[in-house]
Amino acid sequence: MFRLVGSSVQLDIQDPKPEFHDLFWVINRENNVVQYDNKRKNMMYYSDYGGRVEFNEETYSLTLKNLQKTDSGLYEVRASGDEVRVVAEYRLSVLDPEEAPVLTHQLSRDTCNITLTCRGHDLSINSSCYKETCEEKEVTSPGGVILSLSVSGSTIICNHSNPVSWKTDVLEMKELERLCADEGEGEDKVN
Known part of the structure; x- marks a missing residue:
């Protein structure tokens, strides 16, 4: 129990x-x-x-x-x-209840590849997105704490959970699309 x-x-x-x-x-x-x-x-x-x-x-x-x-x-x-x-x-x-995780993103230069980092307590997941496709991942600590990065509809979810509690941080796919669009406009302006 x-x-x-x-x-x-x-x-x-x-x-x-x-x-x-x-x-x-x-x-x-x-x-x-x-x-x-x-x-x-x-x-x-x-x-x-x-x-x-x-x-x-x-x-x-x-x-x-x-x-x-x-x-x-x-x-x-x-x-x-x-x-x-x-x-x-x-x-x-x-x-104890789980701590809220932190979901961050970083855009690679010259491409629309975005690196996502999902962190919770002692666990961390790195994943990559290209346009609207993101790699889903999950890790489990020996104590049964789970950190997962998943996509549901247009939302990227970083979930930090144990058997009795969970907390999430989310990022809307629109934010990633906006980053890609901004990067593309910047290239056009330079050329």
């Missing part, structure tokens, strides 16, 4: 109604988030989550609020009775 920093997530048990004495929500197989004693109907929240956790006594779901990047990890629900068994498991990744 991917979620944005500051958002909330509800994690449900995957077993319809497990039989148990105690139920534990655990992160990264070692740190308790919530412990629920079924006999006493008593729950204990652990301090790292100070007020950001809600446990539902009817469904046994866990809601994490105001997510932080440090909340990323493997969440398990352990039901203990005659034996301990895992009744749900989630891998949660909490991500």
Whole structure:
């Protein structure tokens, strides 16, 4: 599961109604988030989550609020009775929103070749356009961040995204056509 920093997530048990004495929500197989004693109907929240956790006594779901990047990890629900068994498991990744990318262009001298540069965070794409035809490209970082340069109708789009957010910068094809026309007029005036 991917979620944005500051958002909330509800994690449900995957077993319809497990039989148990105690139920534990655990992160990264070692740190308790919530412990629920079924006999006493008593729950204990652990301090790292100070007020950001809600446990539902009817469904046994866990809601994490105001997510932080440090909340990323493997969440398990352990039901203990005659034996301990895992009744749900989630891998949660909490991500920052992506930064807005920057799309720039540069005209080559004497031709109508235009170089486009799409930059976002640590990624960069260079592409070329000749008149109304632009090369589309995409790169992905090891962390799953995608930077892409594409054309939709008469718009060139530089998109910077991760699994939970995206930002774009756009350039209208008309701007490139105007650059080519200006370059062509400049040549005529010199001759």
